[in-house]
Amino acid sequence: MKLKIAVLAGDGIGPEVTREATQILKAVAEFGNHEFTFTEALIGGVAITANGTPLPQTTIDTCLESDAVLLGAVGDNKFNHLTPDKRPEAGLLQIRQELGGFANLRPSVAYPALAENSPLRPEVTKGADILFVRELLGGLYFGQPRWWNKEEGANGGGEAINTMRYTRDEVVRVARVAFELAQKRRKKLTSVDKANVLECSQLWRATVDSLKADYPDVTVEHQLVDSMAMHLMNIPRNFDVVLTENLFGDILSDESGVITGSLGMLPSATIGGKVNLYEPVHGSAPDIAGTGKANPLGAILTAAMVLRHSGGLEQEAQAIEVAVAKVLEAGHRTADISRGNTAANVTTQQMGKLVHQAL
């Protein structure tokens, strides 16, 4: 099969982890006689430096002409003084919008080999296998009006506003994705909101409830975001598919990184739009960029999601996931997953190579 992949390596550790992920994709292509092409384009801080904008039009064009977009990471402290609409992250938010994917899938799985690496007890993480479905195009991230006026406010000292906004249609489309995924998994859907305070959450909850009849085999439960932040740590095994609005999903999926043991392990795929967007959950981690300490497994598992959701290559996706598990079982560790008994013993590149060999 053919797959045109736009590669947006981005900032910090983005390029080094993306390189390992594309190596794996190339290996899969060669082995299966597929034709994957890779086109690189700029996003984030590197795009600001080169083009004065975090998302040049050429990048958008490249992405829209591709079958899948593989992103590394976006974010650079150098631009912290800029307002949100000018920062590297604005490029990420804009490409999400341009591509139109509204359902961000974030699996959070406990690998037996990494059990010692989690701050949670092994008996707590054991068997945990959660799939977050995070709404990605609504809520506080995109709601208007939004502003920071340095002269506004009671005493003219400054005032800022962000808007959380959801329509029923926006909730329906992402909730249906979550329901369908739950049907293919353990048939449990946990919807997260703050319905005891927020009108947006009441709309959210009512909409999810209104769809239940279409998925009679799925059990639905509602959790308030605050309790959920606690339950996720207490009994992660209790959750199957977890549906959240944008910001709640941002917070809870990062938190759930501790179930796996490291954010560096977590992949994500954003589906439902014109072109699917694939990005590891971790950030640009400028402090370790270029040191060989970055964990490429999040990006490599993201590549597996490319194969699954854009290539229809489920077997190949699983082969990558099995290879990653094997490498971990063999005791190989980057710095972020070296808590407990096992010391870090491989670099970003070496880890990539090991997965390649295990494939």
Added chain:
Amino acid sequence: MKLKIAVLAGDGIGPEVTREATQILKAVAEFGNHEFTFTEALIGGVAITANGTPLPQTTIDTCLESDAVLLGAVGDNKFNHLTPDKRPEAGLLQIRQELGGFANLRPSVAYPALAENSPLRPEVTKGADILFVRELLGGLYFGQPRWWNKEEGANGGGEAINTMRYTRDEVVRVARVAFELAQKRRKKLTSVDKANVLECSQLWRATVDSLKADYPDVTVEHQLVDSMAMHLMNIPRNFDVVLTENLFGDILSDESGVITGSLGMLPSATIGGKVNLYEPVHGSAPDIAGTGKANPLGAILTAAMVLRHSGGLEQEAQAIEVAVAKVLEAGHRTADISRGNTAANVTTQQMGKLVHQAL
């Protein structure tokens, strides 16, 4: 000394845990020859049932005439169908507003005796001692406009809006509380925001930074709320005072319940307004109300905060805290703190009595 305390027991387990807390306060009064008076008033679901409103004017009056307000819990699933402004929780949000306290202090401490009770490893929780300072009167909880219109939206299917709003003054006043508390503790302040996306957070971060010069002995760090949700679980010991806006504090302080081992252990005090408001962090837990399973220690530790922040009775507050630690060390457990080796062996009332004896 004299202390007029308004007691708003509220819903679910509220009355049973509040009873134990007031018993302890009475014991302290008797022992120290203080004059504490207690006036009960309605709030939440019980107030809706009795008066048709979650916060009757008589309750507001009682609170405003008191030196401190001790609240149990608010929330009843019976009213889930109502819009946020009519629900039991509206009474809680309104009394917070009427009393004017903007700084909600939520300590999250690891008790050695409860180490086995946390889903986190003992070596992770060991020594953790965090004080959340949660802004309590701003953000999405109170921002206007807010509505849920069932006919709005692109296809007329419904739309909802909430507004996150902060002024510089609102951030200054709560940040100063946090800085001052940090000065009395380990001199580290972690301010939480989502400044890479939200204008409100940029205002928040800039304001905190602008105050640093007034507290040169305090080290300030900024954390994004998503990473913070993870760091709190990975290395809770790294944090001293944690300053957050309203919703972020709601989520992170509940999450941090797992550091102590149970939400049922966590007290809170809200200061800075006309009358201080004291409430345990846990909710009304309708499922266990009346069964004797509720943990009164959150409410009892809240009573200690009444003595500390409204009575100026630091020694007495500490005496209660020591008594609680002793009872835990003696192995006494309510259901919520019975994970691990120790089975639940006492009821709500028995736990209250045990603390009384240990005093």
